[in-house]
Amino acid sequence: MTAHISVSDWKLAGFSGAFVATTAWLEWRHLESMPMTHDSISMPVESAMGLAVVAAVVIALILSLSRFLTHFRRYRGWTAATPGAALRAGLRLGGRNALAALCVLVSAGVFWQRWAGSTELSPELAALVVAAVGGLAALAAAASARRAHERFIQRAVPHRPPMPA
Numbered sequence: 001m002t003a004h005i006s007v008s009d010w011k012l013a014g015f016s017g018a019f020v021a022t023t024a025w026l027e028w029r030h031l032e033s034m035p036m037t038h039d040s041i042s043m044p045v046e047s048a049m050g051l052a053v054v055a056a057v058v059i060a061l062i063l064s065l066s067r068f069l070t071h072f073r074r075y076r077g078w079t080a081a082t083p084g085a086a087l088r089a090g091l092r093l094g095g096r097n098a099l100a101a102l103c104v105l106v107s108a109g110v111f112w113q114r115w116a117g118s119t120e121l122s123p124e125l126a127a128l129v130v131a132a133v134g135g136l137a138a139l140a141a142a143a144s145a146r147r148a149h150e151r152f153i154q155r156a157v158p159h160r161p162p163m164p165a
Contacts (some may be wrong), residue, residue: 009142017135028123048126056137065094067145
């Protein structure tokens, strides 16, 4: 049970990364430099990693749910599961992926702050950091949704005991 990453998943990751990079660059284009990390988590748009965390959490939540429900709708006839059960499973998956993205990226930001200290980036490079993190979050969410859908289908199919001889 391995989930491959399809071409549409790569396109979705590229689009997500480009969207958040454009948004970040439009927000930061008037600045001369941008800090990589910030001491306070309460101001996410004040640093590249802060905005990357916010973007990755939102992308992971939305794309996990939408990709899971897309797979469910596409293969709806193969399972006896109801749409309500699929929605609950998709929401659990989205919440789990968003929480995982938050924990991993906040930990990475704290590690970067301890290791490299206060690093200044140009707005273009900061937007590329946000794009890379957003694209990776989209790719991970799409692959996770595919695997979760496969497990959801396997659990929904009733297992029958073997026939007696």
